[in-house]
Amino acid sequence: MRRLIPHPALSVLLAIVWLLMANSITVGGIVLGLIFGILLPIFTAPFWPDRPRVRFGLAALGYVAIVLWDIVIANFQIAWLILFRRNRDLRSRWLVIPISLTTPEAITVLAGTISLTPGTVSSDVSADGRFLLVHALDVADEAAEVARIKQRYEKRLMQVFA
Structure with a gap:
């Protein structure tokens, strides 16, 4: 699962930011936000070899x-x-x-x-x-x-x- 979504919090944040920038919630916007939220962290994961542990609580x-x-x-x-x-x-x-x-x-x-x-x-x-x-x-x-x-x-x- 870590290979598919290396930075889960970043994926969620990217999807939310995409929806906020689109200024409307549509099925296409949600799908595109999820695609960006999954692909961008995969491509940027090599630049974060020692990512910090963050407690989201x-x-x-x-x-x-x-x-x-x-x-x-x-x-x-x-x-x-x-x-x-x-x-x-x-x-x-x-x-x-x-x-x-x-x-x-x-x-x-x-x-x-x-x-x-x-x-x-x-x-x-x-x-x-x-x-x-x-x-x-x-x-x-x-x-x-x-x-x-x-x-x-x-x-x-x-x-x-x-």
């Missing part, structure tokens, strides 16, 4: 829920900063976050999560993959912000990518 759902919540809250925080504080009052900082994650996929998800949250953007990963450089728009305490990112995102990603 409560840990992943919890992570998605936390990220969505943080995005909503951060939007309100940034709107408040723009509307009620002057630019000279902002405390923008570069944060160097030590990373305990080991797989490139998990590090990419962490960097993407940080960039998705308004007010922060991931800028670079160190050559050895042990540090992430992040720019934050308004930070009162750098150490507390680094600890928050590690606790809120990285700790949960370690459970997802176990």
